[in-house]
Amino acid sequence: MVSGIVAGRLALVTGAGSGIGRAACQVLSREGATVIAADRNYDSAVETIKTHTALASGSNDGDHSAVELDVSDSSAVRNLLQTTLDQYKAPPTIIVNSAGITRDNWLLKLSEEDYDSVLSVNLKGTFLVMQTFAKAMTETATPGSIINISSIVGKYGNMGQTNYAGSKAGVVAMTQSAAKELGRFNIRVNAILPGFIDTPIIKTVPDKVVQGMLKLVPLGRLGLPSEVAELITFLSSNKSSFITGAAIDVTGGF
Template structure:
């Protein structure tokens, strides 16, 4: 389905990002896993190389890990350049999955915690999208697909996550605007709004909060990262060729 295409995933060292890397490799893509933690990104690539995830085994060892700080344009540009050096072409499939939380009630939240979350979750999505699409234009690429990971919190809000919810709401608006701007380049831009998902990010959530959220979720469970990644893979592929600017909720019914 994605045979031979070059896919760059931010936040590829864990959680949804790692699951996306695994599924894209399964579908034949050459995967560039990037993460602030370069060792974690390499662990992801080792998983891809250690198992026959790819449909076409000739791409089994043709993956790359890179340390990248999505809040630093120079770091983003260096990572994209490294991918181009390896594959002689820019990545045409981009997943912006890098994200952090700094939870606190708004009245107790310090400015640094608020801005750190916006820098990674929203500014990072902007920088990677801008640099990646500029590279596509410079190489006269005729198509591309970008999927941004937002959150149902960006639609509903979440107590104790005013910074996170604001950043993810911003990702939805950014997706819609860039979808309109990049359509003439043949680049589609969509976003996924996961619900409560079993990742390290939710590891510190108090049990009573977990129980409350599960009670509000019609399917009565958390998502697995692979369940989110399957939707991402669909949106990156030609199977979703007439979708752009869409916000797809994958929440188990939370927020209906």
């Protein structure tokens, strides 16, 4: 019998091919959930399931699955719901919206295309996944937990990231609004605001800039994706049963 704080639950994780999404798949599976790893890069999602998730759950890949998904495409999101219902006979009760992109530039140089692409994935994509799968939960009277990954940049802003900061601030406001609407269905919605986490996005930042950022972090280091994933899993479980509409910083004190 599988044990763990989310044992027996079905979890959909977007952006599952790397970083926080991949770590969420690992920890959720370790704690007993069956995981659907969704990513625009299908090969990365497969790698998450075959290597990381299977190891975390101490078994082969079992009932876990990997899917290709562009969260900004409403038809693709609807198709994924139908595929999930066909395969698992029920909607996921844990939704982790971790898919996100950056297209950084100074405000005065930022192209409309780069603005639109970031808002389309980070904000609209979170909306589409949340709306589509929450509707399925309400239709089956299934309690659930939705965790949306925002960013501390959404609270404080950051140079060169007007588009990204705007999208992540929107995720928090959308989360709080959805929590008010979905509470009567026993669906909880929370946001996490990671700070400087050791993910592929950080790898693109010059080391000198990273060292400057770390001076602003009282704990003096980058966070680990697994440290965010532990909170995701807690918010997915009954241990957080009276938490909804929250926006929780995971920043090392930044």
